[in-house]
Amino acid sequence: MGSITKDSDPRSGTGTAFADVDVAIIGAGISGINAAYRVQTELPDYSYTIIEARSAIGGTWDFFRYPGIRSDSDLHTFGFPWRPWTAQKSIADGASIRNYIRECAEAYGIDRKIQFHHRLVAADWSSENQQWTLSLDTDNGEKVLRAQFVILSTGYYDYKEPLKTTIPGIDNFKGQxxxxxxxxxxxxxxxxxxxxxxxxxxxxxxxxxxxxxxxxxxxxxxxxxxxxxxxxxxxxxxxxxxxxxxxxxxxxxxxxxxxxxxxxxxxxxxxxxxxxxxxxxxxxxxxxxxxxxxxxxxxxxxxxxxxxxxxxxxxxxxxxxxxxxxxxxxxxxxxxxxxxxxxxxxxxxxxxxxxATGLKMQLAGGAVMSVDSKPVVPSEKFIWKGMMLQDVPNAAFVIGYTNASWTLGSDTTALHVCRLLKYMDKNDMASATPRVKEGTIMPSKPLLNLSSTYIEKAKEMLPRTSNVGPWKPRNNYLKDTWIASYGSLTTDMQFTKAVKKVN
The missing domain is CATH 3.50.50.60 (FAD/NAD(P)-binding domain)
Incomplete structure (x- = not known):
């Protein structure tokens, strides 16, 4: 794909059109920084950028500032495998985690790839041009970015609105x-x-x-x-x-x-x-x-x-x-x-x-996604290997584990995406789209296997998993890492050949 972008004709009306970057990573939190490291390490010929709506690195750990904020997971697994957490405390406070993420990004030059104050508003895939058009809201007005592949490292919380709950008589309270x-x-x-x-x-x-x-x-x-x-x-x-x-x-x-x-x-x-x-x-x-x-x-x-x-x-x-x-x-x-x-x-x-009544879940940072101008409704889709939506080309959603550190799941996704892109390069493929084979019986299961209130209330917006093939949910890091490294990339995946410029 890195070579496809360079060899393509930007004036072409069909096939693979010119893109601004090979990979657009949405979000500069712990998942986005990890995805960036994996892309620049595994795919050194690829161009990438990180789109961050806020003004700082850290995502959740920079946004939430309530007293005592800390991890619920140990930092030896919540931290990056490529730059281990070295402090003594395995359960760390938010400020320490925020500094750790920033230092990791700076150490590998990832911070120079971030575009701050750029919020993804909409993303539309063009089957004709085989690329994403990302509509961004910036301090200088609207901006458009074209990308071959999108990694959505936006977490799953709505930063603008908490989970709605009814507390009878709350307006009567004279305090704060x-x-x-x-x-x-x-x-x-x-x-x-x-x-x-x-x-x-x-x-x-x-x-x-x-x-x-x-x-x-x-x-x-x-x-x-x-x-x-x-x-x-x-x-x-x-x-x-x-x-x-x-x-x-x-x-x-x-x-x-x-x-x-x-x-x-x-x-x-x-x-x-x-x-x-x-x-x-x-x-x-x-x-x-x-x-x-x-x-x-x-x-x-x-x-x-x-x-x-x-x-x-x-x-x-x-x-x-x-x-x-x-x-x-x-x-x-x-x-x-x-x-x-x-x-x-x-x-x-x-x-x-x-x-402290809960957080509201949100996918893709609230951005509207579409394929050939047709809106994507995640709750109507199954998710392939816990990372790609059915019928949505060249896009990965970073979703961590509920039973282990979030970063473990995000790293499994990043490694899987890099291997998929290598396969596409080797075989001159422009896009990869998960498809449910016609006639396949797909029992529906929830994406997240917890009964927490905020998850129960979000079921209508979350994609689904099943008990069939690559549509099964992920919950075992060791197994999922093996699948990311050696599992089939072609099962229930439709590829489209790249059309290159003819000299």
């Missing part, structure tokens, strides 16, 4: 209402009474940080989550560092961090009752006598039907033991001028209410 997605930069909560509505990873992260300054923080949850205390610095990792050379220690730690959590995930799925008992035992050791395990820490679902929440060094439970934080499991009856009244009659006074 804050959503973590839009945390005020100068919010002073010192000495304030705060009610934190929610029980997911964001709420679990916020509570210990808020409790350091607030007079009291009450986490009000409709239903509890599993909250697993883990050391921020892995003792076994420190032992490995002590006895092995640094380069080898980092490899061993990474593999340990890959395998052990996956085995625990499989254990939870296979033996949910035993997993419940293990998690309950871990929590009960951390709780103060004033806070019972049931119903506050007894979810209605089995472990890993939703992601487990992690609290480094048991900071969440320390706040409960210190008395600076409390937890209430109840439903909201009504928000009053001075706080919240629950259905059981509890009255929670508040100066500030934090609505």
């Amino acid at each position: 209402v804050v959503h973590p997605q839009f945390w005020p930069e100068n919010l002073d909560f010192t000495g304030k009474k705060m009610v934190l509505v929610g029980s997911g990873a964001t709420a679990v992260t916020l509570l210990p940080c808020l409790a350091e300054k607030a007079s009291k923080v009450t986490m009000l949850q409709r239903s509890p989550s599993y909250i697993l205390p883990l050391p921020s610095v892995d003792p076994s990792g420190e032992l490995i560092r002590r006895f092995l050379p640094k380069w080898l220690a980092l490899k061993v730690i990474r593999w340990k961090s890959l395998i052990l959590p996956y085995l625990f995930y499989k254990f939870c799925c296979r033996f949910p009752s035993a997993a419940r008992r293990i998690l309950r035992s871990a929590v009960e050791k951390q709780l103060p006598k004033s806070i019972p395990h049931d119903p506050n820490f007894r979810p209605s679902y089995s472990p890993w039907e939703q992601r487990l929440c992690v609290c480094p060094d048991a900071d969440f439970y320390k706040s409960l033991r210190n008395g600076t934080a409390d937890i209430v499991t109840d439903k909201i009856k009504e928000v009053t001028a001075t706080g919240i009244e629950t259905e059981s009659g509890k009255k929670l006074d508040a100066d500030i209410i934090v609505t």
